[in-house]
Amino acid sequence: xxxxxxxxxxxxxxxxxxxxxxxxxxxxxxxxxxxxxxxxxxxxxxxxxxxxxxxxxxxxxxxxxxxxxxxxxxxxxxxxxxxxxxxxxxxxxxxxxxxxxxxxxxxxxxxxxxxxxxxxxxxxxxxxxxxxxxxxxxxxxxxxxxxxxxxxxxxxxxxxxxxxxxxxxxxxxxxxxxxxxxxxxxxxxxxxxxxxxxxxxxxxxxxxxxx
Amino acid sequence: xxxxxxxxxxxxxxxxxxxxxxxxxxxxxxxxxxxxxxxxxxxxxxxxxxxxxxxxxxxxxxxxxxxxxxxxxxxxxxxxxxxxxxxxxxxxxxxxxxxxxxxxxxxxxxxxxxxxxxxxxxxxxxxxxxxxxxxxxxxxxxxxxxxxxxxxxxxxxxxxxxxxxxxxxxxxxxxxxxxxxxxxxxxxxxxxxxxxxxxxxxxxxxxxxxx
Numbered sequence: 001x002x003x004x005x006x007x008x009x010x011x012x013x014x015x016x017x018x019x020x021x022x023x024x025x026x027x028x029x030x031x032x033x034x035x036x037x038x039x040x041x042x043x044x045x046x047x048x049x050x051x052x053x054x055x056x057x058x059x060x061x062x063x064x065x066x067x068x069x070x071x072x073x074x075x076x077x078x079x080x081x082x083x084x085x086x087x088x089x090x091x092x093x094x095x096x097x098x099x100x101x102x103x104x105x106x107x108x109x110x111x112x113x114x115x116x117x118x119x120x121x122x123x124x125x126x127x128x129x130x131x132x133x134x135x136x137x138x139x140x141x142x143x144x145x146x147x148x149x150x151x152x153x154x155x156x157x158x159x160x161x162x163x164x165x166x167x168x169x170x171x172x173x174x175x176x177x178x179x180x181x182x183x184x185x186x187x188x189x190x191x192x193x194x195x196x197x198x199x200x201x202x203x204x205x206x207x208x209x210x211x
Numbered sequence: 212x213x214x215x216x217x218x219x220x221x222x223x224x225x226x227x228x229x230x231x232x233x234x235x236x237x238x239x240x241x242x243x244x245x246x247x248x249x250x251x252x253x254x255x256x257x258x259x260x261x262x263x264x265x266x267x268x269x270x271x272x273x274x275x276x277x278x279x280x281x282x283x284x285x286x287x288x289x290x291x292x293x294x295x296x297x298x299x300x301x302x303x304x305x306x307x308x309x310x311x312x313x314x315x316x317x318x319x320x321x322x323x324x325x326x327x328x329x330x331x332x333x334x335x336x337x338x339x340x341x342x343x344x345x346x347x348x349x350x351x352x353x354x355x356x357x358x359x360x361x362x363x364x365x366x367x368x369x370x371x372x373x374x375x376x377x378x379x380x381x382x383x384x385x386x387x388x389x390x391x392x393x394x395x396x397x398x399x400x401x402x403x404x405x406x407x408x409x410x411x412x413x414x415x416x417x418x419x420x421x422x
Contacts, residue, residue, distance in 0.1 A: 012388070124398075127387050127393075129387055129388040174386060174387050174388060175385060175386055175387065176338050176340055176385050176386065176387040176390065176393035177223065177340040177385060177395075179387065179393070179395070180394075180395040180398045180399075181392070181393065181394055181395070182338075182387035182390070182392065182393035183391075183392055184388075184390070184391040184392070187335075187391045187415075188391075188411070188414070188415075192414060196407070196410075196411065199407075199410075200399070200407065203399070203403060204398075204399075
């Protein structure tokens with residue numbers, strides 16, 4: 001049986017969403033896209049990879065910045081020519097996500113992929129969260145930070161991800177009804193969470209085959 | 212193996228939360244509490260069952276109403292004597308929930324039970340949601356209502372449940388991070404959702420035994 005389920009993972013900072021996504025992709029034998037998306041979107045748009053890195057899941061709110069128009073790129077969607085550069089980078093990722101999903105089952109981390117693919121019948125959209133202490137501990141270990149710095153990083157990154165999601169989707173980041181499944185990784189542990197997601201993806205894939 | 216996991220289920224109107232809760236309780240062989248809670252809380256507080264029914268998961272915002280003080284009830288917690296009557300009914304349910312959970316595994320629907328039991332190590336808190344069309348269809352069938360009336364009922368009941376939850380818990384109803392698991396019953400179907408919850412409860416119960 002081929003796995004055609006497309007799993008998108010939104011995540012609170014420090015909840016282990018990336019590790020969970022990697023393990024799910026490995027278990028199911030499907031591709032995994034996180035920062036890889038930026039390379040593909042950069043190639044597509046003609047904008048630099050570095051530009052995508054600085055913009056990644058951040059909503060640039062400066063009015064002046066949004067007025068930086070980009071010149072038309074040969075071979076790139078005409079509708080994007082002359083568009084503010086931050087919107088252009090969002091739309092390049094949006095198109096890239098749709099193209100990847102059209103190829104078959106995969107795991108995509110963040111970047112409003114659940115919204116980009118909401119009409120896709122193979123979508124299984126996940127949100128991973130965890131209690132604050134678990135996240136602080138994880139970030140302290142992963143990034144070798146003090147507790148204060150880990151706290152600052154979590155608050156800043158979550159705020160930024162939330163603003164980016166809310167701005168581009170018109171929905172509220174982290175509200176349960178926007179995702180098919182939300183899971184507390186600190187309650188179940190990383191490996192158990194991976195197991196749940198794999199089992200749900202397999203059930204969904206079997207159902208899709210019947211339909 | 213005894214099932215000591217306490218499953219609380221918050222739910223959007225029409226998402227099938229009650230049916231899911233009943234099936235989970237039956238599968239796991241544990242008690243189920245929904246309206247049953249009101250009888251127990253009424254006995255406990257000395258207030259009438261009818262009063263609990265009219266108050267059920269509704270936040271009475273009228274200032275005058277909240278000033279209706281109740282006289283002390285013999286045998287009932289002294290801290291509640293002379294308290295506004297709507298707060299008294301909330302606290303009677305709150306205490307009832309804690310007492311039921313102390314007896315062992317069970318399923319409790321709504322009434323901020325996740326908040327009442329947040330310190331209980333056996334808690335597995337669930338939020339069930341579903342897409343709007345699925346919920347309208349379910350309510351039309353269940354309550355024999357027109358589409359317009361079903362829509363009105365859903366909007367009114369969800370608003371009321373949200374206000375009640377937010378007021379008494381200081382959290383936001385339906386925000387993923389407030390629950391251990393949130394599931395879209397329209398994506399998986401009622402029986403699959405039941406299966407997921409039972410499997411999670413069993414894994415949690417096994418873990419609790421080891422710890």
